[in-house]
Amino acid sequence: xxxxxxxxxxxxxxxxxxxxxxxxxxxxxxxxxxxxxxxxxxxxxxxxxxxxxxxxxxxxxxxxxxxxxxxxxxxxxxxxxxxxxxxxxxxxxxxxxxxxxxxxxxxxxxxxxxxxxxxxxxxxxxxxxxxxxxxxxxxxxxxxxxxxxxxxxxxxxxxxxxxxxxxxxxxxxxxxxxxxxxxxxxxxxxxxxxxxxxxxxxxxxxxxxxxxxxxxxxxxxxxxxxxxxxxxxxxxxxxxxxxxxxxxxxxxxxxxxxxxxxxxxxxxxxxxxxxxxxxxxxxxxxxxxxxxxxxxxxxxxxxxxxxxxxxxxxxxxxxxxxxxxxxxxxxxxxxxxxxxxxxxxxxxxxx
Amino acid sequence: xxxxxxxxxxxxxxxxxxxxxxxxxxxxxxxxxxxxxxxxxxxxxxxxxxxxxxxxxxxxxxxxxxxxxxxxxxxxxxxxxxxxxxxxxxxxxxxxxxxxxxxxxxxxxxxxxxxxxxxxxxxxxxxxxxxxxxxxxxxxxxxxxxxxxxxxxxxxxxxxxxxxxxxxxxxxxxxxxxxxxxxxxxxxxxxxxxxxxxxxxxxxxxxxxxxxxxxxxxxxxxxxxxxxxxxxxxxxxxxxxxxxxxxxxxxxxxxxxxxxxxxxxxxxxxxxxxxxxxxxxxxxxxxxxxxxxxxxxxxxxxxxxxxxxxxxxxxxxxxxxxxxxxxxxxxxxxxxxxxxxxxxxxxxxxxxxxxxxxxxxxxxxxxxxxxxxxxxxxxxxxxxxxxxxxxxxxxxxxxxxxxxxxxxxxxxxxxxxxxxxxxxxxxxxxxxxxxxxxxxxxxxxxxxxxxxxxxxxxxxxxxxxxxxxxxxxxxxxxxxxxxxxxxxxxxxxxxxxxxxxxxxxxxxxxxxxxxxxxxxxxxxxxxxxxxxxxxxxxxxxxxxxxxxxxxxxxxxxxxxxxxxxxxxxxxxxxxxxxxxxxxxxxxxxxxxxxxxxxxxxxxxxx
Numbered sequence: 037x038x039x040x041x042x043x044x045x046x047x048x049x050x051x052x053x054x055x056x057x058x059x060x061x062x063x064x065x066x067x068x069x070x071x072x073x074x075x076x077x078x079x080x081x082x083x084x085x086x087x088x089x090x091x092x093x094x095x096x097x098x099x100x101x102x103x104x105x106x107x108x109x110x111x112x113x114x115x116x117x118x119x120x121x122x123x124x125x126x127x128x129x130x131x132x133x134x135x136x137x138x139x140x141x142x143x144x145x146x147x148x149x150x151x152x153x154x155x156x157x158x159x160x161x162x163x164x165x166x167x168x169x170x171x172x173x174x175x176x177x178x179x180x181x182x183x184x185x186x187x188x189x190x191x192x193x194x195x196x197x198x199x200x201x202x203x204x205x206x207x208x209x210x211x212x213x214x215x216x217x218x219x220x221x222x223x224x225x226x227x228x229x230x231x232x233x234x235x236x237x238x239x240x241x242x243x244x245x246x247x248x249x250x251x252x253x254x255x256x257x258x259x260x261x262x263x264x265x266x267x268x269x270x271x272x273x274x275x276x277x278x279x280x281x282x283x284x285x286x287x288x289x290x291x292x293x294x295x296x297x298x299x300x301x302x303x304x305x306x307x308x309x310x311x312x313x314x315x316x317x318x319x320x321x322x323x324x325x326x327x328x329x330x331x332x333x334x335x336x337x338x339x340x341x342x343x344x345x346x347x348x349x350x351x352x353x354x355x356x357x358x359x360x361x362x363x364x365x366x367x368x369x370x371x372x373x374x375x376x377x378x379x380x381x382x383x384x385x386x387x
Numbered sequence: 388x389x390x391x392x393x394x395x396x397x398x399x400x401x402x403x404x405x406x407x408x409x410x411x412x413x414x415x416x417x418x419x420x421x422x423x424x425x426x427x428x429x430x431x432x433x434x435x436x437x438x439x440x441x442x443x444x445x446x447x448x449x450x451x452x453x454x455x456x457x458x459x460x461x462x463x464x465x466x467x468x469x470x471x472x473x474x475x476x477x478x479x480x481x482x483x484x485x486x487x488x489x490x491x492x493x494x495x496x497x498x499x500x501x502x503x504x505x506x507x508x509x510x511x512x513x514x515x516x517x518x519x520x521x522x523x524x525x526x527x528x529x530x531x532x533x534x535x536x537x538x539x540x541x542x543x544x545x546x547x548x549x550x551x552x553x554x555x556x557x558x559x560x561x562x563x564x565x566x567x568x569x570x571x572x573x574x575x576x577x578x579x580x581x582x583x584x585x586x587x588x589x590x591x592x593x594x595x596x597x598x599x600x601x602x603x604x605x606x607x608x609x610x611x612x613x614x615x616x617x618x619x620x621x622x623x624x625x626x627x628x629x630x631x632x633x634x635x636x637x638x639x640x641x642x643x644x645x646x647x648x649x650x651x652x653x654x655x656x657x658x659x660x661x662x663x664x665x666x667x668x669x670x671x672x673x674x675x676x677x678x679x680x681x682x683x684x685x686x687x688x689x690x691x692x693x694x695x696x697x698x699x700x701x702x703x704x705x706x707x708x709x710x711x712x713x714x715x716x717x718x719x720x721x722x723x724x725x726x727x728x729x730x731x732x733x734x735x736x737x738x739x740x741x742x743x744x745x746x747x748x749x750x751x752x753x754x755x756x757x758x759x760x761x762x763x764x765x766x767x768x769x770x771x772x773x774x775x776x777x778x779x780x781x782x783x784x785x786x787x788x789x790x791x792x793x794x795x796x797x798x799x800x801x802x803x804x805x806x807x808x809x810x811x812x813x814x815x816x817x818x819x820x821x822x823x824x825x826x827x828x829x830x831x832x833x834x835x836x837x838x839x840x841x842x843x844x845x846x847x848x849x850x851x852x853x854x855x856x857x858x859x860x861x862x863x864x865x866x867x868x869x870x871x872x873x874x875x876x877x878x879x880x881x882x883x884x885x886x887x888x889x890x891x892x893x894x895x896x897x898x899x900x901x902x903x904x905x906x907x908x909x910x911x912x913x914x915x916x917x918x919x920x921x922x923x924x925x926x927x928x929x930x931x932x933x934x935x936x937x938x939x940x941x942x943x944x945x946x947x948x949x950x951x952x953x954x955x956x957x958x959x960x961x962x963x964x965x966x967x968x969x970x971x972x973x974x975x976x977x978x979x980x981x982x983x984x985x986x987x988x989x990x991x992x993x
Contacts, residue, residue, distance in 0.1 A: 047686055066651075093830040097672075110706070110848075111838065119671060121664065122690050128661035132668020132676060133827070135617045135652040140672070142826050158664070215953040308692035353654075360648045364616040365673040367650055372614040374640040376787040379612070382791040383784055386598035387424070 040066035054090040058136060062087045064111040069104060074226035074252030074267075075174050079111045079228050082143075082172075083372060085236035089284070096141040097133055101126040104181055105174035105252070116143075122356040124155025127162035130169050132355070137363040138354050142169035142260030146190040149179050152207045156188075159209070163216050163245050168352040170239040170246045172291070173209050174226070176254040177265035184257035195262035208334070210344065213247045214327045219350040220246035223324070223341045225270045226253070235343060237282040244352045251339060264337070275316055275319040275333050278342035281310040301346055310344060320345055394585040397427050397452035399463040401536070404476040405529070406469050408440030414529035415446040416779070417550050418536060422450055423599055423781065424546045426592040427551045429458040430897075431779050432973055437624065437717045443472045456745075456781060456870060457898035460975040463586055466532050468510075474498055485584060487535065489528070506580055508535050513571050518564065527568035534572025541583040543590070544573070596784055602775035603679070605746035606705055606784070607632025610677055611640060614793050615703070617676035618653040619665035621684060625773040626707035629679035658694025659684035663691040663702065670701045671837060673798065673826040675757050677703035682711045682724050685731065687770075692766055693732025694839040696862070699813070699822065701760035701796070703753070704768045707776040711973045713725040719971030720773035722893060723943035728768045729921055729951060735859060739767045740867050740921040744877075744896040745775060747782040752919070754791075754876060761796040762822060763869050772942070774894045797823045799832040799982060810835070812846035813858055820865030866922060873920030876927050879903065881912035887986065888914040888934035890927075892948055895940045902979035913938075913986045918948075923955055931958040936986070940979055941965045 050058040050117055062083045086096065093115035100106035102123035109118045121129045130142050151159045151173050162171065177190040186283050188195075191204040213221045220242045224232045232250065239246030251270045253259050259266045264273075284307050290302070299311040299320075311320060319325040319339075326345045333340045360367070374382075401418070405411040415431065422429040430449050431981050436442035449459055453514040461481040467488045480486050482502040488494060490507025503565055514527045542877065547569060555561040607629045610618065620630045634653055641650040656662040657849055662678045669676035672959055680688065685706050703863060708724050710716035728740055741752045749771055756767040768859050795819075803826065804810055812835045813822045822844075825833030833848040844861070845856035881903070892898055896917055906913055916930040931937055931952070939949040966982050968974040 092831070095828055095829045096743070115831040115834050117671075117825075117834050118838075119668075120836060120838040120840065122694055122839060125660060125664045125691065128656065129668035131654060131656075131661070132617060132619065132665035132670070132674075133672050134668075135619075135654060136669040136672035136674035136676070137664065137826075137828055157657050158661055165654075175396025198442060241737065248900050354652070357652050358647055358649050359652050360643070360650050364650070364652060364667075367616065369614045371650060372616065372641065373612055373791075374636075376789045378640065379608075379785055379787045382608075386600045 040068060040319055042066045045111070053087055055092060056128050059083060059087045061115065062093060062113055064109070064114040067108070067111045068122060069106075069107065070256045072255040073104070074114070075105055075108050075112070076174065076256070077226040078172065078174055078232065078250055078252055081232040081236055082112045084229075085233050085240065088233070091141060091240070094096065095139070096143055098143045098145070099126045099130055099133070100145045101150035102148040103150045103179070103278065104254075105145055109147050112211075122154070124150050125158055125168070126150070127158035127171070130296065131162060131165065131167055134167055134169065134353060136365045138168065138359065139363050142167075143240070143254055144169055144171045146171065146173050146235075148173060148175045148187040148371070152188040152200070152209060156207070160212060160216055163213055163218050163247065165353045166217075166219055166244040168243055168245070168354070172238065173249045174245070174252040175209070175249055175264065175265070176252050176258055177263070178254050178258040180254050180257055191264040194264045196261070196266055197257050197260055198217060209247060209249045211327060211330060214345055215259065216322045217350070218247055218345070219244040219347045220245065220343070221345040223249045223251070223339065224344045225251045225274050225339070225341060227267060227271065228274065228341070231276065231279065231341060234280050234282040238280050238303075238309045238343060241282070241303045241307045242346070242348065243304055244350055273338045275315065275338040275340045276342055277315040277340045278320055278327065279312045279314050280343035281312065281373070283308040283310060301348055309343065314342065321374050395463070396587055396589045397450055399450055400459050401448045401450070401464045401466070402479070403446045403466040403532070404469045404472050405444050405446070407436055407442050407444040408469070409437060409529065410448065410526040410680070411444065411468070411529045411627050413554055414533050415448070417547065417554065419448050419779065420550055421537075421546050422448070422541050422588055422598065422639050423594050424550070425543050425588055425590045426454070426594050427452060427588055427590070428454040428593055428781055430781060431855040432458060432774070433778055434972060435718050443469050452591060452593070452632055454593065455897065455901045458899055458973055458975040460977050466536070468528070468532065485586070486771075487532065499638060508532070508572065508575060509578075510572070513575060514568060517567065517571060517875050523564065530565050530568035531572035534569035534574075535576045535580070537569065538573045538576035538582045539584045539931065540587045542588055544620060559912060594781065597781050598784055599779045599781050600746045601628065601777055601779050602743065602746040602771050603707060603777060604632040606679070606749040606753045606769065606771065606776075608636055608785070609750040610993060611636045611745045612704075612750075612787060613675060613754040613757040615675040615677050615757060616651050617669035617674045618651070618668070619656050619662040619676065619678050620653075620670075620680070621656050621659045622661050623659075623681045623684050625709055625777045626679040626681050626705060626775065627683070629705055629707065639831055652700040652870065657853055659687035660691070663704070666702045667691060667700050670760075672828070675703070675761070675793070676851060677704040677705065677757075678928065679707060680966040681709050682705050682727075683714065685724055685728060689731045692738060693734055693736045695766045696732065696736045696738065698837050698839055699764040699824070700837070701764055702766040703756045703760050704766060705753075706768055706770050708770065708772040714972050718773070720894070720973055721942050721969055721971060722770070722772055722895075723945075723947065723969065725941075725943070725947035726950060728770060737866055737883055738923070739763065741767060741769045741874065742892040742919050743769060743771055743775060744917060745782045746780045749775060750785050751876065758794040759869070759872060761965060762794050762872060763821060764796060765865070765869075770893065772894050775879060797821060799825050799833060804832040805828040807832075811844060813842065813844040813861070814846075815861050815864070820861050821866045821868060822861075870922040870924050873922065873924055875924060876919055876930065878926070879915040881907060885912045885914045886935045887912075887938045887983070888916060888930060889940055889979070890916050890918060890930070890937055890948070891940035892918050895930040895942060898974045898976045899940060899979055902983070903974040905976060905980050906983055909984070911983060912981055913921040921951060922947060923952070928956055936962055936964065938964050938966050938979075938982060942974060944969045
């Protein structure tokens with residue numbers, strides 16, 4: 037993926053986080069995406085989220101597949117290791133990375149082409165494993181790098197730039213995640229940083245698979261009238277059902293809860309997510325009720341956003357496997373090799 | 388009539404024709420292990436269908452005082468338990484041989500042969516009278532023929548009693564019933580049949596220091612000893628038992644007895660595309676990781692294999708080869724993935740291959756594969772096959788050097804990164820074509836982007852011709868280094884100056900060894916080079932150059948090993964002759980013996 041090196045100038049007054057780092061330390065190379073691309077706003081939100089979380093950049097591993105969205109890991113966290121995998125296969129790389137080093141913050145960026153067509157198998161199975169990672173889908177309904185073909189998330193009736201109308205029903209990653217037991221299911225809009233930044237922070241702190249589907253308009257191929265993934269459409273039909281505020285572990289929560297309106301969720305690391313209902317009738321309590329609400333609004337062309345479902349109690353892949361707490365890649369060889377005596381004893385079985 | 392075969396002690400082939408899903412596996416294993424414990428070299432080949440229950444299955448046991456483990460090419464005793472295949476099973480018996488059948492039901496009179504001895508035993512009737520449960524009756528028929536053979540072949544009954552106890556140690560109730568069935572057969576044979584047969588087993592004392600193990604189990608054990616912590620796989624015949632083995636050894640050696648915590652992680656992936664991805668995600672993070680698969684899985688893994696070659700990530704794969712093309716015959720053996728493994732993936736790619744010849748080498752080369760993959764930062768594919776992987780082979784005891792430590796290659800530590808001026812991922816710092824690498828999470832100074840797209844020696848994206856070529860030319864240099872690091876061939880020389888040589892790989896070995904002995908007995912001298920790795924090292928090239936005629940023995944139709952030799956060495960094509968065996972059953976010595984006898988005869992004529 038292309039990127040242009042960005043000169044690093046740190047102004048004196050620039051705010052520093054608990055690690056003494058500025059937001060510049062969380063940036064990457066200069067984006068080579070089209071001017072106004074929704075993906076760049078998401079990149080900015082990612083930078084801000086990690087800066088505010090006080091996470092050392094080198095403890096993050098950023099991964100992607102192939103496509104415009106998958107180029108973006110070059111544009112944030114330049115001090116993090118990156119893995120630009122093959123098309124649709126980032127979840128398997130993330131699975132292996134997690135298996136080897138469960139201490140890493142795994143951060144995946146994918147697109148609707150990468151995740152919902154060629155990569156739908158890997159996407160759903162990473163979900164099913166409840167792999168401990170953040171998985172962002174930068175969803176614009178088109179294939180950009182190959183010049184504007186519909187993707188599997190394009191809505192019925194949505195018109196392509198050249199006039200073709202999509203007639204196949206869309207695949208909605210949020211509904212898939214709810215149906216398949218996703219433990220953290222969120223949707224946002226690239227133009228809504230207030231909503232997106234706390235969602236990313238909560239996703240990073242969630243233990244398990246945190247899906248954030250972000251409607252991210254393609255200014256070049258899918259931002260016209262009759263597109264349901266345009267800026268104008270997303271702004272008009274964004275239905276913010278539930279807002280998540282992220283509270284880091286050290287901060288005491290003082291705000292009084294308005295019973296029934298704000299729901300605190302304790303994260304495994306001591307941090308807390310406050311769910312604030314925006315739509316009074318939204319019930320995030322069960323997958324079924326969430327799904328039903330989303331489908332009903334979808335029929336009206338509305339895009340329901342927010343932290344739509346969260347279950348912090350589900351075990352992740354390592355929980356199911358009962359893996360030791362120390363990352364496997366740090367176990368000394370002596371703890372892995374049974375030794376000569378064990379080999380000699382074992383062979384009785386084969387005589 | 389020639390029915391009476393001359394006495395052949397410890398040198399015959401016993402074959403059991405059965406129906407799959409009837410529990411014959413434990414009966415057959417019992418027979419083989421009894422011979423083994425009596426000190427007589429033995430091998431067993433299982434010819435089974437790709438099916439759960441009801442189709443024909445055969446088990447062939449060769450008893451060989453000389454230690455030949457390949458098939459002999461003949462069957463001396465056939466136990467015909469399957470009416471479906473009775474006619475063809477009878478035809479397969481060598482003249483002077485013996486056929487044992489279940490005489491509970493009348494035998495078609497047309498099915499008889501004057502030149503073999505036919506022995507009827509009412510196995511089903513005896514078991515029906517003794518046992519009440521329907522499933523037990525079926526299972527015990529098999530144990531009953533073990534008893535019959537014990538009497539006919541003079542097998543050591545004490546060994547059998549001990550083996551039954553061991554086999555059913557976890558289900559004590561079965562010990563008694565199985566032993567009863569064996570005794571039924573034994574007593575019937577003693578009372579009614581000419582025991583012992585001229586073909587029989589006599590204690591020999593030639594199996595001490597040996598074990599009987601299958602290659603997949605041995606390879607799985609090798610992965611444990613190599614320190615692999617991550618295994619990813621998608622079940623596929625005939626590789627499945629490799630991961631089963633790894634898991635069960637890990638449960639034994641890598642699970643905390645108090646907490647139940649595991650020092651390993653096995654992921655059963657959604658497909659082979661993901662299995663190889665999981666391996667690469669793990670090795671990117673410095674864990675030793677592997678995936679066992681077979682031909683169709685290897686095809687699916689190709690995209691990521693090219694990625695790993697270009698991005699320079701270690702990976703260990705086991706290709707337990709089966710018959711292709713396509714789905715082919717999943718329960719039959721071949722060596723037909725050589726080319727697709729060597730050059731897997733689009734673009735200029737080459738992969739390191741290792742060729743084990745038996746389970747012991749599966750163990751040893753599994754460990755070597757991890758060291759090579761880490762050292763060379765590239766995938767290493769261990770090319771096993773169904774014959775090695777799934778059959779029990781007699782091989783020398785496995786041993787372990789307590790001083791062994793994994794070679795993790797050029798992985799920079801946090802301290803090294805701190806003291807280094809700069810880290811550049813793809814620069815050839817030492818002149819061997821192998822760059823340095825870093826692991827995520829170790830140091831902010833080690834960050835780089837792993838990418839399958841064009842990159843320069845600093846790891847940055849590039850579309851510049853010169854920068855691109857610099858990296859792929861270094862990869863070619865790394866390939867030359869690989870040729871120096873891979874295991875040497877095993878060379879057997881007849882006498883100095885033999886003009887004819889054999890080059891082969893893997894499971895052809897035991898058949899070739901037997902052929903060489905037979906040829907030597909006829910005064911035909913042939914040298915033999917068993918290649919154990921690709922790229923071919925110096926010793927393979929030298930062997931070729933030292934011989935004016937080289938026969939290439941392999942188990943595929945298209946002479947894939949020969950193709951590799953032609954592509955990667957300068958040896959003149961006209962001097963290579965193929966000996967090909969590719970029907971799917973393990974080879975025997977005959978194709979090699981005959982081809983070389985013929986060649987020798989021509990030489991004499993000329």
